[in-house]
Amino acid sequence: MTKSAEPTKVINAMLAMQRYPWEQGVCAQALYEYGREDLYIPMAYDAVKRMDKNGRLAMAGGGEAVSDPASCGEVCLRAYEKTGDEFFLHGAKSMLEYLLHRAPRTDDGIICHNDESYYEGFTKYQLWIDGIYMVPPFLAAMGELDEALRQIRGYKRHLYDPENSLFFHIKDVALDKFVRKLHWATGNGWALMGLARVIEEAEKxxxxxxxxxxxxxxxxxxxxxxxxxxxDGRFGDILDDEMSFADGTSSMMMAATVYRGIKGGYIPAARKAAADKAYETVSQAIDEYGLLQEVCGCPDFTSEGTSAEAQAAYIMATAWKK
Structure with a gap:
């Protein structure tokens, strides 16, 4: 990875965004992968400073989050490795302790996404496909590879659609009922990026x-x-819905995974053309302020807008493309 041709405006716009735990985590991770220790280390620092009494990192405005805070965990570990400061290691270990011993789980041991339900009539024992990026890569980085695999198997068991080889978005495991039975493109992008990181940690x-x-x-x-x-190389927000809006976030998640997977030898080089096409298209949708437009947007992620994870995914794709 290199800092040449740095997407300065994209990074600056990302840093200007208000962040929930998963946003702090994916943004810091993007900067770590891009080699910007001057930025990811301060972000890891703030994630630890905003750790709650249960050990959940970056808990500013994320009171119900269970899996999202774990997305901050690896950068805390890497900050410790870089600086030797036990402050960062304390944060990483506290997050791990929470996941292993205090986080709510389904009956078959899979860590829930939240500690309460956003949806009336459903329990808190929900799995969101987003979580395959939030939790297993951190577990793997901390040496808990068997637990990381157990969690991934659980996501596959509950959310994978064998007819389409795609993941559905949200399921209430306690009720055995889908909350959002859609092939959400960004959710599948989260899964790609999470699987790639666990594969690489396992290989290492x-x-x-x-x-x-x-x-x-x-x-x-x-x-x-x-x-x-x-x-144009992008996906629709709902992969198999031709009427859904074009989404650049999932496209960049795909591109980042393809570029790193080719380097790692676990994705065929023939996939590069698809990543290049998506990257070129999304690059044209960056506005004068560095914001990626035409992406699945916060805060509800059901309509077109802007998002921190779109910025982060573009930075990751740029890092691994070099």
Whole structure:
């Protein structure tokens, strides 16, 4: 990775955005992957400073979040490795302790996304596909690879649609009922990026049993998503809904995964053309302030707008493209 041709405006716009725990985590992770220790270390610092009494990182405005705070965990670990400051290690260990011993789980042991339900008539024992990025990569980085794999297997068991080889968005596991039975493009993008990071950590630690299990899942998911790529390389917000708006976030999540996967040897080089097309299209949708337009937008993520994860995914794609 290199800092040449740095997307300065995209980074600056991202840093200007108000952040919930998952936004702090994915933005800091993007800067870590881009090699900007001058930025990801201060973000890790603030994530620890805003840790709650349960050990959940970056809990500014995220009171019900369970899995989202874990997205901040790896940058805390990397900040410790870089600085030797035990402050960062304390944050990472506290987050891990919460996940392993205090986080609410489904009956089969999968960590819930929130500690309450946003949806009337549903319990808090919900899995959101977003969580496959939030939790397993951090568990893997902390050496808990078996638990990371257990969690991924749970997401696949409850949310994977074998007919389309895509993930559905949200399921209430306690009621065995889907809350949002849609093939949300950004959610599947989260899954791609999460799987890639666990694969790489498993490879680094010599756990080829885990990487060998996850590589086919990642490539199957990637291939299924690319079947729905539009002429300009982007996806629709709902992958199999031709009427849904074009979404650049999921496209950049795909591109970032493809670029790093080619470098890592677990994604075929032939996939690069799809990533390049998406990257070129999304690059044209960056406005004068550095904001990615034409993406699935916060705060409700059901309409077109802007988002911190769109900015982060573009930075990740840029980092791994070099």
């Amino acid at each position: 630690r010599g756990r080829t049993d885990i990487s060998d299990e996850l590589m086919p899942l990642l490539n199957e998911l990637l291939g299924s998503m690319l079947k729905y790529a539009r002429d």
